[in-house]
Amino acid sequence: MVLYTPLWMEEVLKDHDKLTKYKEINYKGIILQVEPSADGKYRVVRIISSNLEDYLNPNIQPGVVLETRY
């Protein structure tokens, strides 16, 4: 693999042994990047969608805590 970036390798590869705290879930067909919290709920971090309407949906705005069913 070749990286083509003006950043330095040390910057890009810093903490390469750490795992990401984010998860991806499918919320009604929309991929959401979420941060799981200790109480088993997910907080929306990022919406991964090309549909602009999804970004206007108040239920999945970044920062919203999704109700989970565990």
Next chain:
Amino acid sequence: MSKEEQKPTFPFIDPVLPHQYPSKKGIKKKKGSRANNIKEFGQINIPDSPPNNIHCITIVGQIEGHMVMPPQNKTTKYEHIIPQLVALEQNPTIEGALIILNTVGGDVEAGLAIAEMLVSMSKPIVSLVLGGGHSIGVPIAVAANYSFIAETATMTIHPIRLTGLVIGVPQTYEYLDKMQERVVGFVARHSNIKPERFRELMFRTGELARDIGTILVGNDAVQEGLINEVGGVSKSVAKLKELIDQKKMQSNIQGGMLNGPIHPTVDGRSIKGS
């Protein structure tokens, strides 16, 4: 009882459906989330808009390809972008797409894959470089039918390095050179810059503090023929609508049968700066 009362089931999440939230509880919740948004992300909720025919893909941070990036990188993954592009291509209600770039480059193969996807789409694509469209962001920006760059946005053009950013297997100079030729060739084919000029910008000394290469700011990128025009969101959306209308007219003339090129071309190369 009635169908309306049945909530759709989903493995993890119990969503509040749009027709459910005008209850007192729902409104309270919405207000809470709004306050939370402002507190956490500095964002506010925007009122609903009518459905539209344009989709938007943002390419931010590192372009992540064959290798998972360490967690401190903000990334755009090609496994997200590529299916989105396929969906855009086949969905008849979507007529065009806006690609917003603010990227520091990343995986060469993933970047070129996205760029090739954009080039081969039959629907009008407009790209807008905001902030930065560096390294492998350059081919993605030029892959659109029409490209814009914000006045203050920058594009860094530099060689694919022999040392430093090569990870994994031992690489030979020839291998990197080939990689670089793929990028130079693609950019030259899909913009107005000559390959010799692009290579010249790549290897220029004295502009970057710790590297060789060139930083093109807004208008410089337009003058070099890489980008079509300096502009922002309103110009990009207006251009996209124009291209959509143009394509509709063209397909009307052709009896609505063909998905021909929607941008005037000479020998397959788009006419830039028109």
